[in-house]
Amino acid sequence: MAEVKIGKRYVGDGHPAFVIAEIGINHNGSLDVAKQLIEGAALAGCDAVKFQKRTPDLCVPAAQRMIERDTPWGRMTYIDYRYKVEFGRNEYAEIDAYCREKGILWFASCWDEEAVDFMEQFEPPCYKAASASLTDLPLLKKTGGTGRPLIISTGMSSMDEIDQAVATLGSGNLLMAHTNSTYPCPVEELNLRMIETLQTRFPDVPVGYSGHEVGLATTWAAVALGATFVERHVTLDRSMWGSDQAASVEISGMSRLVSNIRDIEKALGDGIKRVYSGEAAARKKLRRV
DSSP, rough: OOOEEETEEEETTTTTOEEEEEEEEETTHHHHHHHHHHHHHHHTTOSSEEEEEEOHHHHHHHHTTTTTEEEEEHHHHHHHHHTOOOOOHHHHHHHHHHHHHTTEEEEEEEHOOOOOOOOTTTTTOOOOOOOOGOOOHHHHHHHTTTTSSSEEEEOOOHHHHHHHHHHHHHSTTEEEEEOOOOOSSSGGOOOOTTHHHHHHTTTEEEEEEEEESSHHHHHHHHTTTSSEEEEEEEESSSSSSSGGGOOOOOOHHHHHHHHHHHHHHHHHHSOOOOOOOOGGHHHHHHHOO
16 A cells, blocks of 8 residues: 555545645745735645745756846846745744644745755655656755655656656655646646556555646546645735746635545545445335336
């Protein structure tokens, strides 16, 4: 059985889907917005929220650093923008305390080795490696070397690259998310049957789904196809400034997402045919023979 323990929850075959609300950088550098998203995700019934942690000097390519762009804080260089939306120790200490208060787990995808060292002080229940980092083998080794569960995302990647990542990390304490890295992703490119393909190829690794599409139906379909965890970006308002907002789910939508996932899990049953007690009256009334 493919299962990994995250916090006090087992994630994998035979367990309820683990629902992650990705805050990412949708907080736009505002701790108040981050707290509103944490509270909304907790009220919606999500199991965890996820942030992104970068060391901009290590992550922003030199050719992009001085490119100027318009932001809510005025026109600034890309490197200055990356620092503007990056939380530091004090903010994450508040996030850590607030998540404990709200009873929801939190963790981050780390985009560089220094970010992993930074996050270790908070003892997160797991880590995630973004799709962009799947081929960054030194970063995968660094993150996996913490001994904490690691979720790898497989967007923008070939099967050979996925194989290489798994070979580097080993299948123990590893989870894998099928995803498409287009924001937002056209439904015809979601290729949800890859969930089954990955489950067959990596039977010891819990496989989930990270969605960047508009709408909820396809994420519900992923659960019906066997996704052991799901992740969707969360936002206060899809019209907010930011590159991920349009492919995100507002709090009310997140509540519907979780509620209907739980209904789907109940409805799937165990595949064993039986006559239910509620059918007895109809059986007695309608059966001729």
